[in-house]
Amino acid sequence: MMKTAFLYDDVFLEHETGEGHPERAERLRTMLRRLEEGGYFGRVLTVPTRAADERHLELIHKKEYVERVKRGIESGEEFFDSIDNTVCTRTYDVALYAVGGCLNMCDAVMSGRASNGFCAVRPPGHHAESQKAGGFCFFNNVAIAARYVQTEYGITRVAIVDWDVHHGNGTQDAFQEDDSVYYISLHQYPYYPGTGAEADIGYGRGLGYTLNIPVKAGSGNSHYLQAFNERVLPELERFRPEVVLVSAGFDAHRDDPLSSINLTGDMYYRFTKMLKDVAHRHASDRLIAFLEGGYNVDVCADGAEQVIRALLED
Ligand SMILES: [Zn+2]
Structure with missing residues (x-):
């Protein structure tokens, strides 16, 4: 029987980004309210969080960087590495709890206590490089999780x-020279952060294990469905992943304030169903979604609900 795990902790609200910042605690508060109203908490396995060990951060990040984040935040500066990355005194600890919770989720799924799961965490992670923060991200939750399931399991x-x-x-950045982690991204392009050209397909041993699908502003559902059917799914079939991880941001929605892609909310259900099929065929159902962006709080809450509804279905 399918069992879906859900990670959330109030500690994720304690990373305060300041007035008017799009990556704010209200994103998670709204999501939690929505899931409570939908009656989801009786149906999911709740995963507790923990502070990540620094050795786990170092699966992806340089030791000097981890130290620099810690000191930078303790110094009382308003931001770290980028003016987008505003911080408060709790930011370092909250980021450790975000990573640690994601690793607990990996344990829940790898041990078979759950088949799949959703990590409702902040700060997000996919813009964090081994030695650089950016785009509201400090530590790369999904990348650390990928290395963790490899090293621990x-x-x-x-x-x-x-x-x-x-x-x-x-x-x-973490996996472009690696053939064991296949990174596939669909993203508005050209756009922040500027990377992700179609021609970037990895190099060395990782050649062919990065797939970038740049999408023009103004594109919508049909474009994404075609990309999934013609490119993403065939590549996943070829690769036969043993675990499927998802960087689940909800900012490609037509009502997101930061982007110009026009997805509707039901797409997040459909994407999840498609990836769940891949996980069923190749990965003993193991699929974990990690919250990334999504800056219209209602859209973000609805997106999470769509993903969790798809994860829960038998
Ligand atoms: Zn984003």
Whole structure:
């Protein structure tokens, strides 16, 4: 029987980004309210969080970077590495809890306590590179999770599908020379952060294990469905991932204030169903979605509900 796990903790609200910042605690508050109203909490396995060990951060990030984030935040500066990355005194700890919770989710799914799961965390992660923060991200939750299932559970092939409207430069950076983690991204292009050209397909041993699908502003559902059917799904069939990870941002929605892609909310249900089929065929159903962006709080809440509804179905 399918069991869906859900990660959330109030500690994720304690990363305060300041007045008017799009990546704000209200995103998660609204999502939690929506899931409560929908009666989801009786149906999911709740995963607790923990602070990640620094050795787990170092699966992706340089030790010097981890130290620099810690000191930078403790110094009382208003932002770290980028003016987008505003911080408060709690930011370092909250980021550790976000990563640690995601690793607990990996444990829940890898141990078979759950088949799949959704991580409602912040700060998000996919823009964080091994030595650089950016795009509201400090530590790369999904990338650390990919390495964690490899090192802790002996998994060889991990797929990361990133449908956040922005290219996950940090995730690509982590795996572009690696044939064991296949990074696939659909993103508005040209757009922030500027990476993710079609021609970037990895290099060295990783050649052919990065797939960038740049999407023009103004595109919508049909464009994405075609890309999934003609490119994403065939590539996943070829790769046969043992675990499917998803960078689930909800900012490609037509009502998101930051982007110019026009998806409707039901697409998040459909994407999840398609990836769940892949996970069923190749990965013993193991699929974990990680919240990335999504800056219209109602759209973000609805997106999470769509994903969780698809995950729960038998
Ligand atoms: Zn985004």
